[in-house]
Amino acid sequence: MIRKLLNTSVFRLSLIYALLFSTVAAGALGFIYWMAKGQMEQQTDARLQLETDALLSMYSELPVDRLTTIISMRNSENGSRYLFARLIHRSQHDFSQDITFEPVNNNPLQGVATLPLSAILKGKNKHEEPARLMLTRLSGDYQLLVITDLKEQHILMDRLLQTVLAAIGIIFALALAGGIVMNRHVQHRINAVGRTANNIISGDLSQRMPVTGRNDEFDSLSHVLNTMLTRIEQLMQSMREVTDNLAHDLRNPLNRLRNRLESSQYHPNASTDYPQLIQDTIQDVDELIKTFNALLSIAQVESSSQRQDWEQVNLSALTEELADLYTAVAEEDNLTLKHHADTDLHIHGNRQLLAQAITNLLDNAVKYTPAGGIIQLDASRQNGNIIITVSDNGPGIPAEQREQVFKRFTRLDNARSTPGNGLGLSLVKAVAELHGASVQLADNQPGLKASLKLPVSR
Numbered sequence: 001m002i003r004k005l006l007n008t009s010v011f012r013l014s015l016i017y018a019l020l021f022s023t024v025a026a027g028a029l030g031f032i033y034w035m036a037k038g039q040m041e042q043q044t045d046a047r048l049q050l051e052t053d054a055l056l057s058m059y060s061e062l063p064v065d066r067l068t069t070i071i072s073m074r075n076s077e078n079g080s081r082y083l084f085a086r087l088i089h090r091s092q093h094d095f096s097q098d099i100t101f102e103p104v105n106n107n108p109l110q111g112v113a114t115l116p117l118s119a120i121l122k123g124k125n126k127h128e129e130p131a132r133l134m135l136t137r138l139s140g141d142y143q144l145l146v147i148t149d150l151k152e153q154h155i156l157m158d159r160l161l162q163t164v165l166a167a168i169g170i171i172f173a174l175a176l177a178g179g180i181v182m183n184r185h186v187q188h189r190i191n192a193v194g195r196t197a198n199n200i201i202s203g204d205l206s207q208r209m210p211v212t213g214r215n216d217e218f219d220s221l222s223h224v225l226n227t228m229l230t231r232i233e234q235l236m237q238s239m240r241e242v243t244d245n246l247a248h249d250l251r252n253p254l255n256r257l258r259n260r261l262e263s264s265q266y267h268p269n270a271s272t273d274y275p276q277l278i279q280d281t282i283q284d285v286d287e288l289i290k291t292f293n294a295l296l297s298i299a300q301v302e303s304s305s306q307r308q309d310w311e312q313v314n315l316s317a318l319t320e321e322l323a324d325l326y327t328a329v330a331e332e333d334n335l336t337l338k339h340h341a342d343t344d345l346h347i348h349g350n351r352q353l354l355a356q357a358i359t360n361l362l363d364n365a366v367k368y369t370p371a372g373g374i375i376q377l378d379a380s381r382q383n384g385n386i387i388i389t390v391s392d393n394g395p396g397i398p399a400e401q402r403e404q405v406f407k408r409f410t411r412l413d414n415a416r417s418t419p420g421n422g423l424g425l426s427l428v429k430a431v432a433e434l435h436g437a438s439v440q441l442a443d444n445q446p447g448l449k450a451s452l453k454l455p456v457s458r
Helices: 002-006 009-059 064-078 151-201 217-266 274-302 315-332 351-368 424-434
Strands: 083-089 102-104 107-116 130-137 142-149 311-314 336-341 346-349 374-382 385-391 438-443 448-455
Touching: 009 064, 009 083, 009 107, 009 130, 009 142, 009 151, 064 083, 151 217, 217 274, 311 315, 311 351, 315 336, 315 351, 315 374, 315 385, 346 351, 351 374, 351 385, 351 424, 351 448, 424 438, 424 448
Parallel strands: 336 374
Antiparallel strands: 083 142, 102 107, 107 130, 130 142, 311 346, 374 385, 385 448, 438 448
16 A cells, blocks of 8 residues: 555655655744754843853952852842852862853953853862853952853753754654645546546546546546547547448449449440440449548548648638639529629638638538529628628528538438539538638528638638
């Protein structure tokens, strides 16, 4: 269990975070301890200095025996070892010879030191409690020694040190526990993603990554992955539909080809019209080639492989060229083609693909508009977009079937008798999506209005 926990990246990062946080906390608490200790030492030295100054003022005004009596009285009044003083002649005991003092404010006649009481008051104190003393050399070879007991301060500092160490331990333990909890939470989320991924690998493309609603990094990643999975599922579904439709639509022309060849094989040469047979065969082969070329064009557009051919396209000029081309085609079928385009309509895109998309819309309009009908090709700028519209007054498409006709090989019942493979509008939609555009079908009352909405800011 522990080894498995240590093998997770989240726990290792949490452990590093706990160590770093504990180190910073230890440094901060250590600094507080050092400041508290220094402050207490300063207060102790200040109290020693205050007591020394008071006795020095008496020493300058009173005789030695009188000062000694006052010191004894003050020591008795204190009633403890916390603060007491002694006035000793150097001939009796020279403290500067036995103890190393630190000068106070660079004053060679005054110094402080810290050492056990037994080292200061030999024979009178058998305890090893630390004490702080201030020694002042006076005129007449006298020494004024002021001492304070540090036992209570050391007890307080020891407790403070224990508190600091305990706080560091608690901080590290809490950080480590937080890391374990966070590791379990993250591992739970990762395991959920892993289980979903395994289901998808097993073939269930309907599975989606779990989203908790917390809007954290995992939710953001899940949204991206779910969008990708939705797109993959759509592509797989589209591929299955294409495969099924392709098999269905190619069966008839291939069967016709086989029947013609079989008929020419078993019938006498005199009874076979070979020129017509060859012509019909070529026509069926051309239809097959057109179908495969259309599928290839759609696949290339959907893979965005033609983005390197993008350039600034003048849609005003492009629609005018296509209108001139299809005017003659429309006249052959007793149709009227009208054209209107705003000036200076430019977009960054693939000119050939845009022309192919508009051409497919015009082909459908010419194919399904009855004789005497009118086809309208318009290009205009509206609300920051360029709208290209092809309108006709043919039979139109029912509203409930308008999304369906963008699928590959989809042909409505009223179009079964006309030539085509059901891929024209699929290519239009693919080109529109490649350019960040949208294609919409609407009722022209009567007829159909097909619109390409192209954003200018691309």
